[in-house]
Amino acid sequence: MSMDFSGEQKRLEGLEFLREHNARYEAVHGTPPMCLVHSFGCQQNVSDGEKLLGALAEAGYEPTDDIDKAQLIIFNTCAVRENAEDKVYGVIGDLKKFKESHKDVIIGVCGCMAQEQKSAERLMNTYGQIDLVFGTFANSELYAMLKELLENRSRVMNIAEKPTDPDEQFVQLRKNKFSAFVPIMYGCNNFCTYCIVPYVRGRERSRSPEKVISEVKALVADGYKEIYLLGQNVNSYSYGFPQLLRQINDIEGDFRIRFMSSHPKDASKELIDAIIDCDKVCKHLHLALQSGCDRVLAAMNRRYTADKFMEIVDYARGRKPDFSFSTDIIVGFPGETYEEFCETKEFVKKVRFDNIYSFVYSPRSGTKAAELPDEISEKQKGLWLRELLLENRDVATEWMKRFVGRTCRVLVDGKGRDHGMLTGKNDENIIVNFAGGEELIGQFADVKITDSMNWAVKGELV
Numbered sequence: 001m002s003m004d005f006s007g008e009q010k011r012l013e014g015l016e017f018l019r020e021h022n023a024r025y026e027a028v029h030g031t032p033p034m035c036l037v038h039s040f041g042c043q044q045n046v047s048d049g050e051k052l053l054g055a056l057a058e059a060g061y062e063p064t065d066d067i068d069k070a071q072l073i074i075f076n077t078c079a080v081r082e083n084a085e086d087k088v089y090g091v092i093g094d095l096k097k098f099k100e101s102h103k104d105v106i107i108g109v110c111g112c113m114a115q116e117q118k119s120a121e122r123l124m125n126t127y128g129q130i131d132l133v134f135g136t137f138a139n140s141e142l143y144a145m146l147k148e149l150l151e152n153r154s155r156v157m158n159i160a161e162k163p164t165d166p167d168e169q170f171v172q173l174r175k176n177k178f179s180a181f182v183p184i185m186y187g188c189n190n191f192c193t194y195c196i197v198p199y200v201r202g203r204e205r206s207r208s209p210e211k212v213i214s215e216v217k218a219l220v221a222d223g224y225k226e227i228y229l230l231g232q233n234v235n236s237y238s239y240g241f242p243q244l245l246r247q248i249n250d251i252e253g254d255f256r257i258r259f260m261s262s263h264p265k266d267a268s269k270e271l272i273d274a275i276i277d278c279d280k281v282c283k284h285l286h287l288a289l290q291s292g293c294d295r296v297l298a299a300m301n302r303r304y305t306a307d308k309f310m311e312i313v314d315y316a317r318g319r320k321p322d323f324s325f326s327t328d329i330i331v332g333f334p335g336e337t338y339e340e341f342c343e344t345k346e347f348v349k350k351v352r353f354d355n356i357y358s359f360v361y362s363p364r365s366g367t368k369a370a371e372l373p374d375e376i377s378e379k380q381k382g383l384w385l386r387e388l389l390l391e392n393r394d395v396a397t398e399w400m401k402r403f404v405g406r407t408c409r410v411l412v413d414g415k416g417r418d419h420g421m422l423t424g425k426n427d428e429n430i431i432v433n434f435a436g437g438e439e440l441i442g443q444f445a446d447v448k449i450t451d452s453m454n455w456a457v458k459g460e461l462v
Contacts, residue, residue: 005144005158014143015059021150022060025071033071035061040088041078043260044230045111047181048139049076052110053173055142063173067098072106072146074132077113079196081362085113092127099129106149108132110139115200118365120159135159136201140169165205178442179226179413180219184212184244188232190263192290193301193368194330194361197232206238213247220253225411225444229259235266242274249278254444256411256427257281261288264312265304272316276323283320284354284429287312288328292347293340296333300369306347313351322402324428326355331388332381333361334372341384348392352399354430355455356392360385393454400430400452407448407462408432412440431456 005014025033035056039049052074053063064070075091078084088109095107107130113119115135123133131149138145138158149156174180185206188198216227227248234241248257257280262271264287275281287309291297294305316323329344348356360381363370408426415438416423422436424445433456434447447459 005138005141005148006160010144011140012143014145014147017147017151018059018143026060032060032062034064034066034069035072035074036064036067036070037074037076039076039111041080041084041112043181043228044183044186044232045076045078047172047183047230048111048136050172050174050181051170052076052139052142054171055139057173058171059143059146070105072108074108074110077109077111079112079116079119079200079364081359082364083362085119088113092123092130095129096127106131106146108134110134110136112136112196112200115159116196116366117159120157124155124157131155133157133159137162168207168211178224179228179411180224181228181230182212182215182219183207183230184234184241185231185237189236190233190265190303191301193299193372194333194364196364196367199366201232204233204236204238209239209244209247212244213251216248217251220251220255225255225442227255227257229257231259231261233261233263233266234259235262235268235271242268242270245271245274245278245281249280255280258284258429260286262286264288264309265302267312269312269315272312272319276316276319282427282429284324284326284427285316286326286328286429289344289347289351290328290330291333291336291340292344293336296336296340296344299335299372300330300333306343310347310351322428324354324430325351326357326429327351327353329356329358329388330361331358331385332376334363334369334374334376336376338384341388345388345391348388349395352395353392354396354399354428356388358385358388397452397454400454400457403428403430403449403457404452405449407446408457408459410434410445410447410459412436412443412445414441432459433457434459434461436461 022033037049037052039045061072075088077088109123109130114133120133123130132145134145137160145156145158185204187202187204189204191198237244262285267287289309290300290302292306410424410426410432412422412424414423416433420435421433422440423431423433426432432447446462448462449457449459451458
């Protein structure tokens, strides 16, 4: 099932084979073969999915969102939490009958989940409807893998263990025409005890500033209004992340810059200065706290303290009092006591986050935390999570009031829930709802804020 698909010659041979194969298909059917790529999980996965679509377009496939029209289906998976994997298994299980009536359709699974040996073997051994399984380090070998599969009609598994340098060959086929994800680095060196990412994404590899800047310039020239720089820890960007922000900020054009994620241990005053000094960089920082208790942070191998985290907050708010922070929090880490959880609650109130993304701890096989004794019941963890969210709601509701009466610049990204309403985000990454015409979608709009809630604000077009 698994063989060597690496090498530039094999890539080119695979590309030529697929182009000829797909040209023959189009000659017979009057339309190119179609491919569907569905990405689960984070923005990095979405970006990877766009690169897969771009690669397949180069080989003669046409993208579709209709599974009944697809000749090739690829699920790009996430492995950060157990429920993400369960969702993938559920979707694949539902395709058993589909495969029986669509025998010639190729079904593939890739991404972080497929990079795990145990998960990859389960996918191949349990789900006969799957033809192709490949991990995060094998994306560049897509053409050769498909050639092998189509030529021999043999199932293929490729979970190469050696991370590759950032691949600059594939062009992303972006679905969003005004907001673009731009990866600046891949992998992670932090090895937090609960996290599987370093094992499935490999060690850090950074793209050159020249490549990143060239890509951003092209996107801005094409009319993109928002550039979203991606990395597992952008602060570890090898060539200096604050410097990169300033270089991109100097690119001519009407656009704004966002990024994620930032690790608190590497968040510096230099980074805050770059955010505040650069007019195109949004005044918001997603900084994953995970816990407000130093003992729990040490057990997580986070390598900072609550006081160190607060130093960054204080510095940013010292320069800009209403600077926006969002965060991630894990509730019920193995060994965490209720008193330690309360330290996190108090810390959250002290910081005044605009948004918190909180999760009940989910053990990941292969991580150090999965080996720790966990005596907290799932019910108890759920109660703690609810307690945290309720308390933060009151804090966020009060903190959101700072926008009322202001005029914010909003990038309109779609229709709101109610008829005639639009939604978008301001520079502080706050959801803004207001009445307006659909022609504004994908454009900047000035909106005067008239009301606030705990998770969003409302306003009127100026």
